[in-house]
Amino acid sequence: MSEKKIKNIFVNGPVSPEFIANSIGNHNTKTDIGGHSIFLGQVRNDEIDGKIVSAIAYTAFEDLALTKMHEIREEIFAKYPLSCMHIHHSLGVIGAGEICLFVFTSSKHRKPAIEACNELVERIKSELPIWGKEIFADETHQWKENI
Amino acid sequence: MEIEIISFGKISEFINNQKLSIDVESTDDLKTHLEKIFPQLVGMKYKLALNKNIVQHNCAIKDNDSIAIMPPFSGG
Numbered sequence: 001m002s003e004k005k006i007k008n009i010f011v012n013g014p015v016s017p018e019f020i021a022n023s024i025g026n027h028n029t030k031t032d033i034g035g036h037s038i039f040l041g042q043v044r045n046d047e048i049d050g051k052i053v054s055a056i057a058y059t060a061f062e063d064l065a066l067t068k069m070h071e072i073r074e075e076i077f078a079k080y081p082l083s084c085m086h087i088h089h090s091l092g093v094i095g096a097g098e099i100c101l102f103v104f105t106s107s108k109h110r111k112p113a114i115e116a117c118n119e120l121v122e123r124i125k126s127e128l129p130i131w132g133k134e135i136f137a138d139e140t141h142q143w144k145e146n147i
Numbered sequence: 148m149e150i151e152i153i154s155f156g157k158i159s160e161f162i163n164n165q166k167l168s169i170d171v172e173s174t175d176d177l178k179t180h181l182e183k184i185f186p187q188l189v190g191m192k193y194k195l196a197l198n199k200n201i202v203q204h205n206c207a208i209k210d211n212d213s214i215a216i217m218p219p220f221s222g223g
Binding site for chain 1: 153155156157196199200201215217218219220221222223
């Protein structure tokens with residue numbers, strides 16, 4: 001159950017819909033799974049002081065983020081009876097409308113998958129050293145803050 | 148002694164990654180010094196990581212340690 005190897009969660013650029021579709025398809029041999037839960041974070045074109053966000057540039061303290069994600073992964077596997085957990089977070093410039101976070105959990109019955117997915121998203125946003133710089137159409141920027 | 152400073156997010160816009168010759172004993176000590184050298188830090192929310200571990204309580208600092216200065220996280 002518990003995975004000892006530290007997995008990389010970072011991908012350069014957006015998470016593509018094809019990647020997500022393939023990831024779902026890869027589970028068709030795991031026939032003990034009864035429910036998947038998926039969260040997709042998408043870059044939103046917020047308006048801030050009259051300017052529209054056209055993209056978010058993500059950077060991370062990667063070593064620390066991966067170590068922390070490993071701890072979170074172990075804790076979530078210990079807390080919920082999950083069959084699978086997959087996490088992918090973008091780095092670099094992600095345009096409005098593109099996917100920047102993909103969290104995918106699977107279990108025998110739906111509830112653990114749904115609850116684990118929610119908890120993972122909350123913990124990723126609050127505990128991983130990742131920063132988003134909101135880039136406006138006029139190339140000015142401001143640093144995003146998670147609410 | 149010499150320590151390595153790395154910075155992230157909006158803090159990286161006014162603190163470059165650098166080696167700093169400084170005499171401090173602890174992370175609390177270091178914060179006081181950093182806020183003197185980089186007054187933009189005063190009043191900002193930030194966390195330190197000492198050798199890739201997030202600093203929760205005051206920790207001792209040794210020669211050649213690496214310190215990350217991190218503003219609030221905004222992933223996802």
